[in-house]
Amino acid sequence: MEIKEIEDDVWEIPLGYVEGMRVPGRIYASQKLFNNLERDAIKQAANVSTLPGIQRYSIAMPEAHVGYGFPIGGVAGIDAEEGVISPGGVGFDINCGVRLLSTHIPADEIRPKIGALLDEIFREVPSGVGSKGKLRLNEKNLKEVFQGGAKWAVENGYGFKEDLDHCEENGFMKDADPSKVSKKAYKRGMPQLGTLGSGNHFLEIGYVEEVFDPRSAEIFGLERGEVSVLIHTGSRGAGHQICTDSLQILEGSSKKYGINVPDRQLACAPVGTEEAEDYYGAMCTAANYAWANRQIITHWIRVAFKNILKVEEEDLKLVYDVAHNIAKVEEHEVEGKRKKLYVHRKGATRAFPPESKDIPDGYKGVGQPVFIPGSMGTYSYVLKGTKIAMKETFGTTCHGAGRVIARGRAKRTYTGRKVREELKKMGITVRVAKDSILAEEAPQVYKSSDDIVEVVDRVGISKKVARLKPLGVVKG
Amino acid sequence: MKPFEYLEHTADIKFRSYGRTLEEVFSNAAKALFNSMIDLNDIDIELEEEIVVEGGDLEFLLYNWLSELFYIFDAERKIFSEFDVKIRYREGGYSLRGNARGEEIKEKHIFDTGIKAVTLHDIFVRGSDSGDGYICQVVLDI
Numbered sequence: 001m002e003i004k005e006i007e008d009d010v011w012e013i014p015l016g017y018v019e020g021m022r023v024p025g026r027i028y029a030s031q032k033l034f035n036n037l038e039r040d041a042i043k044q045a046a047n048v049s050t051l052p053g054i055q056r057y058s059i060a061m062p063e064a065h066v067g068y069g070f071p072i073g074g075v076a077g078i079d080a081e082e083g084v085i086s087p088g089g090v091g092f093d094i095n096c097g098v099r100l101l102s103t104h105i106p107a108d109e110i111r112p113k114i115g116a117l118l119d120e121i122f123r124e125v126p127s128g129v130g131s132k133g134k135l136r137l138n139e140k141n142l143k144e145v146f147q148g149g150a151k152w153a154v155e156n157g158y159g160f161k162e163d164l165d166h167c168e169e170n171g172f173m174k175d176a177d178p179s180k181v182s183k184k185a186y187k188r189g190m191p192q193l194g195t196l197g198s199g200n201h202f203l204e205i206g207y208v209e210e211v212f213d214p215r216s217a218e219i220f221g222l223e224r225g226e227v228s229v230l231i232h233t234g235s236r237g238a239g240h241q242i243c244t245d246s247l248q249i250l251e252g253s254s255k256k257y258g259i260n261v262p263d264r265q266l267a268c269a270p271v272g273t274e275e276a277e278d279y280y281g282a283m284c285t286a287a288n289y290a291w292a293n294r295q296i297i298t299h300w301i302r303v304a305f306k307n308i309l310k311v312e313e314e315d316l317k318l319v320y321d322v323a324h325n326i327a328k329v330e331e332h333e334v335e336g337k338r339k340k341l342y343v344h345r346k347g348a349t350r351a352f353p354p355e356s357k358d359i360p361d362g363y364k365g366v367g368q369p370v371f372i373p374g375s376m377g378t379y380s381y382v383l384k385g386t387k388i389a390m391k392e393t394f395g396t397t398c399h400g401a402g403r404v405i406a407r408g409r410a411k412r413t414y415t416g417r418k419v420r421e422e423l424k425k426m427g428i429t430v431r432v433a434k435d436s437i438l439a440e441e442a443p444q445v446y447k448s449s450d451d452i453v454e455v456v457d458r459v460g461i462s463k464k465v466a467r468l469k470p471l472g473v474v475k476g
Numbered sequence: 477m478k479p480f481e482y483l484e485h486t487a488d489i490k491f492r493s494y495g496r497t498l499e500e501v502f503s504n505a506a507k508a509l510f511n512s513m514i515d516l517n518d519i520d521i522e523l524e525e526e527i528v529v530e531g532g533d534l535e536f537l538l539y540n541w542l543s544e545l546f547y548i549f550d551a552e553r554k555i556f557s558e559f560d561v562k563i564r565y566r567e568g569g570y571s572l573r574g575n576a577r578g579e580e581i582k583e584k585h586i587f588d589t590g591i592k593a594v595t596l597h598d599i600f601v602r603g604s605d606s607g608d609g610y611i612c613q614v615v616l617d618i
Contacts, residue, residue: 038486065486065487066485066486066487066488067487067488067597068488068595068596068597068598068615068617069595069597072487091617092592092593092595092617093592093617128587128590129513129587129588129589129590184547184551187551188547188550188551197590198587198589198590199589199590199592199618237550237551240550240592240593240617241547241550243593244543244547244593244594247539247596248536248539248540248543251536251596252532263596263597263598264535264596264597264599265595265596265597267596403486403487404486405486406484406485406486406487407489407589407618408482408484408489409484433587434586434587434588436588437588440588440589476590
């Protein structure tokens, strides 16, 4: 069955592409990105449209690639009264997300000290497989983290009150219910708070290389030539376990409620059932854990900057913190009516417009900041949310570069040493737990963040504000 | 017969494992799980864990078996390279009793890829085409 480009950069997966589709699918992609889009990713976007209660269309962002259940870059708005909620639309790394810190430190000032600064950050922030955190939490503390998120972190000395105003949901979801979290998730959660993890997670020091929208950049506190820090991590073992546990339960409930899903990873439960409510309560606790995690890491990065560059912790300001693996209850307009939806964003970022009640007062004039990290050697982008996103994509835009080359093949094609040398030539210093990670995460294995951002900017579901160039990266 | 192999997958890890019996397939799947993170030869045998899981069908039994092993790895910091598995069918589902042998994570262990979880996506357990054994497939989220 043919997929047609119905508008510039917008492609439609017709009903019937897979059996049981309730709405069509929509892919945001340029011709070039579409040509390289995996068939299985299209199929996954079509599978999502079989979920009961899905509204308008199942959406795939320009970076879409094969995931499990939803494609990565998948979005679904599902009726919050008559639909379902599915952990397959959130993923194992619940509230994996990105935050950006801005400074007024000129990039030139940091270049000679970048090695020392990265070493200090590498020391301050535990990273890599099997790494243990520096915090010693007991079950009671962890319960407070699950409940309080970034607020808990600030109350315990990690960062400033103002940071909370600059987080999606102010850094914690009030629907969190720690009583729905298993002993196993507690056990994994206790030693791992304040750790970066591994895989595609990273800390990146860069600078504002280009400003596209001076007014918005100024409001976000970004000035050309000044240093910024990106933090990309999620809810660690606690979140992964919560998803694993929930799948065990929801797989049963799909059957119990007679919901036929084309992929077992799309296991789901009808909204309002005990299974759905329990998952949502547990998912929110994992989201809070992730916000606490990014907040604690932020604090240690501030300390590292203070130690090496003799600046004040307050000199690193939190621009914003976004979640790109999450389900949330939001109100959207569907066929002329306001409707409550569970918006599932799996590798996609909320991009609310100016005047939205859910964004900080200071940003109401321009819209919500959105961060699109590139790969190790490529640009990252700062975007802003738009009205078009509200109208077209349930207030959502893309989230990142998206892999094109498998890890195994990357390791056979590149060597860690060579990637390190190439990055050095580009002016980028790296610190990693193991050199092979450099090969796995070589810049070439990702789609270009430039191509992806061009599409969302052209379509208007978010607009470019600034471009960041990396100077140094810490990878787990 | 090779015990397991990794298939091309863009963002995650996909593997198949093989065996003459279901027990062997489940044991080889566990090897594939740990081998994706670290060379199995780097794991000494110093301890043993007993694991009991259940599942409504074989796929779910496999998901629960691997998820449990991964939990022990992440929560108790233990890695394994040898497995014995017994699977029993009872009314309404399967139960598995397994022994995993290995050691605690130490300084000498250097890990490759960090795995987040075992997924249910594209998972299957079935008889092999030649009819003389079994085959399973699993996708790991990384």
